[in-house]
Amino acid sequence: MGSAFNLGKVFGIPFRLHYSWFIVFILITVSLSWYYFPVYYPDWSRLAYWVIGLVSSLLFFASVVAHELAHSLVARVNGIPVKNITLFVFGGIAQITKEATKASAELKMAVAGPACSLALGMLFGLLWLLSRGISGPVMAMASWLAQVNVVLAVFNLIPGFPLDGGRVFRSIMWRVTGNYKLSTRVATQVGRGVGYLFIAGGILMMFRAWFSGLWLVFIGWFLAKTASASYQQSQWREALRGVNASQVMIPDCPLIPSNFTISQLVQEYVFTRGCSLFLITDEEGVKGILTLNDIKAVAQQNWEMTPVGEIMTPVERVKVTHPDQDALSILEEMDENDINQMPVVSEGRVIGLITRDNLMRFLRIHSELGA
Secondary structure (H helix, E strand, O other): OOOEEEEEEEOOEEEEEEOOHHHHHHHHHHHHHHHHHHHHOOOOOHHHHHHHHHHHHHHHHHHHHHHHHHHHHHHHHOOOOEEEEEEEOOEEEEEEOOOOOOHHHHHHHHHHHHHHHHHHHHHHHHHHHHHOOOOHHHHHHHHHHHHHHHHHHHHHOOOOOOOHHHHHHHHHHHHHHOOHHHHHHHHHHHHHHHHHHHHHHHHHHOOOOHHHHHHHHHHHHHHHHHHHHHHHHHHHHHHHOOOEHHHHOEOOOOEEEOOOEHHHHHHHHHHHHOOOEEEEEEOOEEEEEEEHHHHHOOOHHHHHHOEHHHHOEEHHHOOOEOOOOEHHHHHHHHHHHOOOEEEEEEOOEEEEEEEHHHHHHHHHHHHHOOO
16 A cells, blocks of 8 residues: 555564545544543543543554454464555555465454454453543543444444455355355455445435545445455456466566666667666676666666666565466565566576566456456
8 A cells, every 4th residue: 555654563564554544543533522522521621632532542543453463463373474554544454465275264364353353342341340430531531442442343344345244254155165266256246235335325324414424435435446456356366376487477588788887778778679677697697687666766867877787686685486486476475575576587597577567467468358
């Protein structure tokens, strides 16, 4: 997810914040401080409303992180890498780089998040009980957090893919039928249906409470859109099964001497031949990879004097594959390591390159042909 920045790591998993998160954070903080707490607890000071509203909002998003972290930790236990956890306008999402290979693993992953939210709801409920008669603000905050965590758990258990409930539904259907593709298709259709129901319900609600209705429409649109995107990704992953590196690699990638200047390369290969990816060599063989992004990082006035060997990515720092490796696992490695190309090596010699763009082109053609 673009337009996000890293905040650090939680249990070794990068934690990121999307800029859209600030929108919902401000909305929740303002609604709690300006409306919810003043209506239900009219005796507090204005400062108390804002302090408790801010703390409640932060703890809510900490609960969302815990929800996604539960998914992520169960995924890692089942051998599924987690790239990052990102908070954004609709909550949080754990970016998992490959799908579960067994229905039981997906079921455990899907249930982990709602189970965590329910546990947090019970924990905040216990805090509410213990703080009654001792601290009004703490009691109020604990009450709201208990309720919102239970709502978060229940909402995520709606059987609409890709919500947790939709993944639970798919895993159960997958276990019963043994057919992953069928289970994914049905779960996606249900997910779209749930999204459209949210949209319809939101439109009707707008006549009485326009803001709540509009928010429901946005949620429904997001669910329907995400369900379609998830299904397309699933189809693409299925299309790559049985395809190996030698079938999707670029076999004739230009070999460029390391003492070539950037200007020479651009004039002789980029402008005239339309090449965008290069293998940099010397008398000992392939030394690295060069892309257009590497070239663009250098100011044009320096192109005449900068050898390509200075700006290439050394081959030692590049993950490599072999001709028989399946394309799906290559795509998953690219996602996991956030890279866009991998050399194909056979008997110690680079025989081609696989790029993310090339894989996407293969998938688009595959989809257009209906194969």
